[in-house]
Amino acid sequence: MREMTRRDVLKITAAGAAAALPGLPATVRAQTTQKRELVVAQGGDIASLDPHLSTSSNDIRISFNIFDNLTSRRPDGKLAPGLATEWKLQGQTAWVFKLRSGVKWHNGDPFTSADVKFSIDRSLDTSLKGNRVTTVLPMVERVETPDPATAVIHTKKPDPLLPARLGFYGGQMVPKKYVESVGPDVFNQKPVGTGPVRFVSWTKDDKIVLEASPDYWGGRVDFDRLIVRALPEMAPRVAALLKGEVDLITQVPPDQGERIKGNAGTAVNGALYGGLYVLAVNSKQPPLGNPLVKQALSLAIDRDAIIKELWRGRGVAPNSMIAKGDNHFDASLPPLAFNPNEAKARLKKAGYKGEEIVIETTAGYMAGDKPMSEAIQAMWRDVGVNAKVEVFEYSVRAQKNRDKTFKGLWWSDPTSTLRDPDGMMWRLLGPGAPQDYWRHAEFDELGNAARFSVDEKFRGDAYRKMTQIFLEHLPWIPVIQPYEDYGLQKYVEWTPDPLQQLEIRRFNFKFRRA
Amino acid sequence: MRGLLPFLASRLLRAAIALWLVSTVVFVVMRLSGDPVPLLLPPYAPQSEFARVRAELGLDRPLPVQYAVFLGHVMHGDFGQSIHFRQPAIRVVADYLPATFELGLAAFTLALVVALPVGIVSAVKRNSLVDQATMGLALVGQSAPTFFIGILLILIVSLKLGLLPTSGREGWQSLVLPALTLGAFAMASIARLTRSAVLEVLRADYIRTARAKGVTEALVVVKHTLKNAAVPIVTITGLQFGTLLGGAVVTETVFAWPGIGRLAIQSIYNRDYPIVQCTVFVSAVLFIVINFCIDLIYGLLDPRVRSS
Numbered sequence: 001m002r003e004m005t006r007r008d009v010l011k012i013t014a015a016g017a018a019a020a021l022p023g024l025p026a027t028v029r030a031q032t033t034q035k036r037e038l039v040v041a042q043g044g045d046i047a048s049l050d051p052h053l054s055t056s057s058n059d060i061r062i063s064f065n066i067f068d069n070l071t072s073r074r075p076d077g078k079l080a081p082g083l084a085t086e087w088k089l090q091g092q093t094a095w096v097f098k099l100r101s102g103v104k105w106h107n108g109d110p111f112t113s114a115d116v117k118f119s120i121d122r123s124l125d126t127s128l129k130g131n132r133v134t135t136v137l138p139m140v141e142r143v144e145t146p147d148p149a150t151a152v153i154h155t156k157k158p159d160p161l162l163p164a165r166l167g168f169y170g171g172q173m174v175p176k177k178y179v180e181s182v183g184p185d186v187f188n189q190k191p192v193g194t195g196p197v198r199f200v201s202w203t204k205d206d207k208i209v210l211e212a213s214p215d216y217w218g219g220r221v222d223f224d225r226l227i228v229r230a231l232p233e234m235a236p237r238v239a240a241l242l243k244g245e246v247d248l249i250t251q252v253p254p255d256q257g258e259r260i261k262g263n264a265g266t267a268v269n270g271a272l273y274g275g276l277y278v279l280a281v282n283s284k285q286p287p288l289g290n291p292l293v294k295q296a297l298s299l300a301i302d303r304d305a306i307i308k309e310l311w312r313g314r315g316v317a318p319n320s321m322i323a324k325g326d327n328h329f330d331a332s333l334p335p336l337a338f339n340p341n342e343a344k345a346r347l348k349k350a351g352y353k354g355e356e357i358v359i360e361t362t363a364g365y366m367a368g369d370k371p372m373s374e375a376i377q378a379m380w381r382d383v384g385v386n387a388k389v390e391v392f393e394y395s396v397r398a399q400k401n402r403d404k405t406f407k408g409l410w411w412s413d414p415t416s417t418l419r420d421p422d423g424m425m426w427r428l429l430g431p432g433a434p435q436d437y438w439r440h441a442e443f444d445e446l447g448n449a450a451r452f453s454v455d456e457k458f459r460g461d462a463y464r465k466m467t468q469i470f471l472e473h474l475p476w477i478p479v480i481q482p483y484e485d486y487g488l489q490k491y492v493e494w495t496p497d498p499l500q501q502l503e504i505r506r507f508n509f510k511f512r513r514a
Numbered sequence: 515m516r517g518l519l520p521f522l523a524s525r526l527l528r529a530a531i532a533l534w535l536v537s538t539v540v541f542v543v544m545r546l547s548g549d550p551v552p553l554l555l556p557p558y559a560p561q562s563e564f565a566r567v568r569a570e571l572g573l574d575r576p577l578p579v580q581y582a583v584f585l586g587h588v589m590h591g592d593f594g595q596s597i598h599f600r601q602p603a604i605r606v607v608a609d610y611l612p613a614t615f616e617l618g619l620a621a622f623t624l625a626l627v628v629a630l631p632v633g634i635v636s637a638v639k640r641n642s643l644v645d646q647a648t649m650g651l652a653l654v655g656q657s658a659p660t661f662f663i664g665i666l667l668i669l670i671v672s673l674k675l676g677l678l679p680t681s682g683r684e685g686w687q688s689l690v691l692p693a694l695t696l697g698a699f700a701m702a703s704i705a706r707l708t709r710s711a712v713l714e715v716l717r718a719d720y721i722r723t724a725r726a727k728g729v730t731e732a733l734v735v736v737k738h739t740l741k742n743a744a745v746p747i748v749t750i751t752g753l754q755f756g757t758l759l760g761g762a763v764v765t766e767t768v769f770a771w772p773g774i775g776r777l778a779i780q781s782i783y784n785r786d787y788p789i790v791q792c793t794v795f796v797s798a799v800l801f802i803v804i805n806f807c808i809d810l811i812y813g814l815l816d817p818r819v820r821s822s
Contacts, residue, residue, distance in 0.1 A: 044780075045780075047598050047599065048599075048600060053600065126566055129570060129600070130570075130600050132555060134563065135560065135563065185600075185601075188600065203683075203772065204599075204606070204609055204610065204772060204777075205610070205770075205772035205776055205777065205780075206613075206682065206683055206770070206772040207682070229682060229770065230770060231681055231682075231770045232767050232770060232776075233767055233768050233770075235665050235668070235768075236664075236665070236668055236680055236681045236768055236769065236770065239668050239669065239672060239673050239680040239681075240680045240681055240682075242673060243672055243673055243676065243679075243680055245679060245680055245681075245682075394783065395552075395553060395783065395785060398552035398553050399549055399552055401552060402549075402551075402552040402564065432560075
């Protein structure tokens with residue numbers, strides 16, 4: 001048994017005094033609570049409750065709790081059983097999922113393999129109005145249901161990542177009978193799932209109210225009601241936390257973290273983002289077609305300074321196009337180097353003649369995008385690059401993204417939805433993908449082979465070779481893998497998720513009670 | 515009330531033309547400003563998806579056709595289906611209206627209740643300490659950005675003093691700070707204008723006559739001054755009321771108040787054409803109705819307006 005320290009004695013004395021003297025400052029009592037209601041504030045309201053109609057982070061924080069997936073991506077990055085208890089690959093293209101028994105929908109109907117087939121078919125259904133997830137499970141050919149407790153998913157080609165795909169958006173299971181009887185509109189307004197909380201009400205741009213599902217298969221959550229409020233402005237969101245009106249807030253920028261930590265009853269908890277912040281490069285635009293120029297740009301960026309000054313240390317420097325925490329991340333590679341002299345040498349070797357190089361950025365679509373652009377512009381000018389920053393609006397960015405008309409470099413925050421290079425780097429940089437501005441025959445061949453191989457060793461080798469090619473050609477210049485910070489009351493015991501989900505199931509959320 | 519009918523008819527005609535112009539301008543501007551489809555789909559969606567969603571939203575049709583369809587529907591109060599909410603736009607906007615009215619009316623009442631007495635007292639006690647202090651404050655209220663006032667009130671009143679909630683819409687307590695923030699500008703404007711309008715009348719000959727006749731000062735102010743000073747005050751008050759109902763974007767954002775200002779701004783970012791068209795239309799209707807009411811009140815206050 002651990003010996004009692006002086007701090008423990010102080011804690012116990014303080015807790016005892018707080019319990020005995022209700023007049024004591026709230027700060028001392030704030031470490032525990034008797035609350036039965038969890039109040040969360042996020043930066044925007046939800047758009048829809050039907051999980052097939054949205055991929056936005058504000059929406060999935062709710063929908064991943066009303067609904068369950070067959071597989072569950074845990075905050076530690078591992079894939080755990082969800083509505084499926086086990087799954088295995090049969091041959092090359094058939095995945096067999098054994099379903100959890102005794103699971104009920106919030107309206108009392110039993111969950112069966114017919115719901116699995118219905119959900120996957122619906123996610124692929126382009127005639128479903130507003131369907132936003134038709135591209136999540138493109139490799140699925142058909143779903144068979146040999147019995148109510150088994151679903152067999154056949155893919156067109158081998159798909160090593162199918163269980164991972166089923167664990168993220170597009171993979172939520174929806175009730176066949178209910179959706180068919182009430183129709184998509186009512187389902188979107190009054191959703192029924194199998195998840196730990198069930199829907200009560202939604203007041204637009206104000207709050208959504210959910211209540212604990214008493215018989216949840218994963219154990220009843222540690223509260224009776226969950227209220228998610230939309231507080232768009234950062235300062236009022238932080239104020240609401242400091243005053244104790246809310247228990248947990250999302251999207252805390254680094255400079256607000258100090259304030260939250262400085263308050264006795266509140267704390268900051270962050271998860272390393274499951275993805276990277278990169279400057280994507282239009283390699284078709286001279287002189288960015290020259291690998292030496294891109295190498296020089298990367299070498300001229302002082303990532304440590306950016307992390308320390310702009311992010312208050314809340315981030316790490318990437319070493320490749322694979323995010324830390326993902327499959328096949330190579331921890332033995334050093335972080336991308338800062339070497340201004342070498343940058344100058346490579347620019348000279350490349351024959352760079354002072355052509356203008358443009359960074360296009362929004363002011364705030366991505367945390368810190370504009371200040372980071374300005375810092376990098378200064379760093380590039382220091383090595384003789386004629387760098388320019390152009391600010392544009394978010395919707396202009398979306399348009400340019402679609403038309404592929406970026407002028408030089410632009411910010412992208414690729415999310416590693418499958419925690420695997422295929423779900424991030426390859427889906428964006430692959431042939432025909434949204435950030436296809438550069439091609440390399442060997443890179444393409446390796447990327448395709450890795451996508452369709454169920455041999456993880458083969459895939460590992462492929463990604464290692466691709467990393468070497470990537471580091472030479474730099475279709476992205478990775479800058480930072482930041483922390484996603486949350487503010488919370490100290491009586492909240494909760495681990496944030498790298499993919500922006502709000503995991504409040506029993507294994508991950510608890511109120512510290514007196 | 516001779517000439518009331520033609521007066522009403524001409525006003526209504528003007529209102530209809532204004533509404534048509536407003537909705538046309540919004541229709542054109544929204545379509546010039548960009549495409550909503552890239553904002554709706556995940557960044558890696560294929561081109562075929564873009565085409566599918568564009569067709570689903572009716573955006574693949576030629577602009578004149580879209581405009582004709584739009585006008586036809588507006589006549590029936592149908593602004594189309596919201597792209598973002600996937601519900602009829604008019605229903606979404608109707609959901610937000612109560613909160614807007616609540617905040618607008620509270621801010622307006624607060625502004626009036628404070629500004630009128632302050633303006634009158636300042637005029638009557640011209641150049642006194644009270645006058646200088648209140649007009650100084652009014653200057654601050656008029657020049658400080660709403661955003662600044664809002665955050666300041668949250669920090670001081672909610673956080674430091676712990677008196678009122680920081681944001682949200684729950685009970686009357688949560689209405690106080692947003693109403694004060696939103697009403698600050700109107701309060702200051704009305705107070706300053708009331709002061710100058712009352713001052714002007716106080717200098718008039720008939721006031722000197724009233725005083726000479728021995729009418730008490732209170733009666734001079736209440737009976738002789740206020741009614742004559744009312745026309746400019748009613749004008750600015752009406753205009754302010756319209757602004758309070760339609761222009762609460764910043765206040766609504768700071769206090770997370772679910773009103774149509776915030777809805778409009780969100781919808782502009784989302785390129786949600788139907789909602790933007792509907793909110794602008796509804797705001798325009800409100801403004802026009804208020805102006806219409808002001809015209810009627812003029813008529814009551816000043817018979818010369820009626821006969822002209």
